[in-house]
Amino acid sequence: MRRLGQLEAEIMDRFWRWNRPATVREVVDDIQLHRDVAYTTVTTVTTILFHKGHLTRTRDGRIWMYKAAATREAYAAALMEDGLEASEDRQGVLVRFVENLDDEEIAALRTALRSAGKRDKP
Missing domain, CATH: 1.10.10.10 (Winged helix-like DNA-binding domain superfamily/Winged helix DNA-binding domain)
Incomplete structure (x- = not known):
């Protein structure tokens, strides 16, 4: 995008x-x-x-x-996905991204990861 x-x-x-x-x-x-x-x-x-x-x-x-048609957050998430696709090392990009987050953003990320993990379980 x-x-x-x-x-x-x-x-x-x-x-x-x-x-x-x-x-x-x-x-x-x-x-x-x-x-x-x-x-x-x-x-x-x-x-x-x-x-x-x-x-x-x-x-x-x-x-x-x-x-x-979509929220500002959905647009930003699509831009982030494009950023991940720009590299051959998606995990490396994620690590660099997380290194730049503040404590509050890291806490929000942890909450989102827990929520995503619960959706994957039957």
Whole structure:
């Protein structure tokens, strides 16, 4: 999975934070609180995000309502998986990754590993 570009990330951030369907107009209005952006540019990038599978959309009359297809965490996990696949030594990559975690993150990882182990047992 390719990393999101700057405007793609700004758009997706809104959908992930809002966790609800929204229009391009809502996204444009929110981005414009911080910087100028053209409605047509956001429309184009939102359509691209839809075609890439990052957004879903439904019609509400004449307007498209967009929503994130997956969570921010699922997107980040897919990027991490791509990072693992970039090396011939997946275990080595995991070791290096864990070495950079703080105590709280290591505790969360231990909890996740215990949970994953319980799912594997009949």
